[in-house]
Amino acid sequence: MTTNDHSTEEEKHSVSFVEQYVEQDLAEGKNGGRLQTRFPPEPNGYLHIGHAKAICMDFGVAERHNGVCNLRFDDTNPSKENTEYVDNILNDIKWLGFKWGHIYYASDYFQRLWDFAIWMIKEGHAYVDEQTSEQIAEQKGTPTTPGIASPYRDRPIEENLRLFQHMNTPEAVEGSMVLRAKLDMANPNMHFRDPVIYRIIQTPHHRTGTQWHCYPMYDFAHGQSDYFEGVTHSICTLEFVPHRPLYDLFIDYLKEYDGTAAQALHDNRPRQIEFNRLNLTYTVMSKRKLHTLVDEHLVNGWDDPRMPTLCGMRRRGYSPESIRAFIDSIGYTKFDALNDMALLEAAVRNDLNKRATRVSAVLDPVKLVITNYPADKAEEMQAINNPEDETAGSHTITFSRELWMERADFMEDAPKKFFRMTPGKEVRLKNAYIVKCTGCTKDADGNITEIQAEYDPDTLSGMPGADRKVKGTLHWVSVNHCVEAEVREYDRLFSVENPSADERDFHELLNKDSLHVNKHAYVEEYAAARKPGEYLQFQRIGYFMADPDGSAEHPVYNKTVGLKDTWGKQQNK
Numbered sequence: 001m002t003t004n005d006h007s008t009e010e011e012k013h014s015v016s017f018v019e020q021y022v023e024q025d026l027a028e029g030k031n032g033g034r035l036q037t038r039f040p041p042e043p044n045g046y047l048h049i050g051h052a053k054a055i056c057m058d059f060g061v062a063e064r065h066n067g068v069c070n071l072r073f074d075d076t077n078p079s080k081e082n083t084e085y086v087d088n089i090l091n092d093i094k095w096l097g098f099k100w101g102h103i104y105y106a107s108d109y110f111q112r113l114w115d116f117a118i119w120m121i122k123e124g125h126a127y128v129d130e131q132t133s134e135q136i137a138e139q140k141g142t143p144t145t146p147g148i149a150s151p152y153r154d155r156p157i158e159e160n161l162r163l164f165q166h167m168n169t170p171e172a173v174e175g176s177m178v179l180r181a182k183l184d185m186a187n188p189n190m191h192f193r194d195p196v197i198y199r200i201i202q203t204p205h206h207r208t209g210t211q212w213h214c215y216p217m218y219d220f221a222h223g224q225s226d227y228f229e230g231v232t233h234s235i236c237t238l239e240f241v242p243h244r245p246l247y248d249l250f251i252d253y254l255k256e257y258d259g260t261a262a263q264a265l266h267d268n269r270p271r272q273i274e275f276n277r278l279n280l281t282y283t284v285m286s287k288r289k290l291h292t293l294v295d296e297h298l299v300n301g302w303d304d305p306r307m308p309t310l311c312g313m314r315r316r317g318y319s320p321e322s323i324r325a326f327i328d329s330i331g332y333t334k335f336d337a338l339n340d341m342a343l344l345e346a347a348v349r350n351d352l353n354k355r356a357t358r359v360s361a362v363l364d365p366v367k368l369v370i371t372n373y374p375a376d377k378a379e380e381m382q383a384i385n386n387p388e389d390e391t392a393g394s395h396t397i398t399f400s401r402e403l404w405m406e407r408a409d410f411m412e413d414a415p416k417k418f419f420r421m422t423p424g425k426e427v428r429l430k431n432a433y434i435v436k437c438t439g440c441t442k443d444a445d446g447n448i449t450e451i452q453a454e455y456d457p458d459t460l461s462g463m464p465g466a467d468r469k470v471k472g473t474l475h476w477v478s479v480n481h482c483v484e485a486e487v488r489e490y491d492r493l494f495s496v497e498n499p500s501a502d503e504r505d506f507h508e509l510l511n512k513d514s515l516h517v518n519k520h521a522y523v524e525e526y527a528a529a530r531k532p533g534e535y536l537q538f539q540r541i542g543y544f545m546a547d548p549d550g551s552a553e554h555p556v557y558n559k560t561v562g563l564k565d566t567w568g569k570q571q572n573k
Helices: 008-015 017-027 049-064 083-096 106-122 133-139 157-167 218-229 244-257 287-295 310-316 320-330 341-355 566-571
Strands: 036-039 068-073 103-105 126-129 178-181 196-200 214-216 233-237 271-275 357-359 365-370 378-384 394-400 402-406 426-429 434-442 448-456 482-490 515-524 536-538 542-546 556-562
Touching: 017 049, 017 233, 017 271, 036 049, 036 218, 036 233, 049 068, 049 083, 049 233, 049 310, 049 320, 068 083, 068 106, 068 218, 083 310, 083 320, 103 106, 106 126, 106 157, 106 178, 106 196, 106 214, 106 218, 106 244, 126 157, 133 178, 157 196, 196 218, 214 218, 218 233, 218 244, 244 271, 310 320, 310 556, 320 341, 341 542, 341 556, 357 378, 365 515, 394 402
Parallel strands: 036 068, 068 103, 233 271, 357 536, 365 448, 482 556
Antiparallel strands: 126 178, 178 196, 196 214, 365 402, 378 394, 426 434, 434 448, 482 515, 536 542, 542 556
């Protein structure tokens, strides 16, 4: 199995390397002793747990060192961006428990970036290229062979200025021309081979409408936006390592443009630091693939509980505290790793144990009749909400003659180590009495339709026989005091450990059994009244959360995670 199996010592050391850089800069008084970070998502999809790692770093560093972390939407591609994504990003960050200083948009700087691009052209640092994207790509060469200069590279400055102005008109045709930085076609760093810095997009922008028809590329907008905002540390993932020299060069140009280069080229500028991305087994983090899953209805939207999106995890019942604990446990390093989903689930399990309300639910019901219990009687039993939290209080659950119990908790001919219900043996019913199974009823096909037992009225809590030792404790719900519910159980979204590394079409890798729906489960009435956002433990089964699709009359629950790591056991067989 490919997992993040580095030692705890290495992880602890690697967690701090970003902050070591930050602390060093603060100690040296760089940037006037200020610390300012930013989280810069592009609003072209929903945030996933990989983004959560960056959020924890960007906001966490600022919090721990009395700095500020701002939020900036890198909205430079209107063909893929909209306000729906903006709204959900804001919601996800708040749900994780972080607060930003200010909200900015790259689109706030469109005019400043345009003016800077004009200056680049006038200084001979940029030119308009009318080749196709395929021609430009072909001329880039390879890391070991130099590129070929564009035939438009030495265009007169005035002509470049005229064409650049034309690019920002409604008449400009997408793909007909681009603005390229005039750098070095022989540089071993491919990003320096006259990168495209502006392209034509005729799609209205979600903030600026049709004001612009020509938009900056990420590399031309990102570092410049950092500089405009006064960012001191631009913390990003490892794929941006080769972009860093270009990031720094454009800021050099900016400081020359605004007249600060001569006095202090290396002062008051952001420092880019890179760390490893978060990758999880049995899922994907590619926005393109996540979009495909949603657009082709392979999942039930961005918040499908099988998705690695934060809204999907929230709907499934993950707590923000568990996600932050998981991210803290795997650390930040300078090398990529594939983290086992089981580590995340362990963090979720550990956190929910402390905060989940215990309730009773039966997922695969069979009737249990307490034959010596009065048919017209019902008792309210006290059920502790959370034994890990004394302040959580308790609720009542109704006991009666006819109950639902789990079918798997009964065996007619049981082996010695079967400590659940079997004829002639005693078990305790949770929060109620000790009962002894007396038999069962079967249909013509031999299927068990009813189980019979007798209760000992002296074994309720507080009574003389309450302390009698029995090895098994079973959960139950009263037939006449429960609500039928739908329960959705989830498996891994993909059938292979690392779908991103598999050369097959990722459609082939989807786990066709990733969702199991049980429409005929039963829950106690107290559980049926719980709302989405309340963490629940179905006793002896796992952690669950009510889904917005349900109601008090017909609740729907998502299984968050089991009480034990059954997946790992299955994989190791």
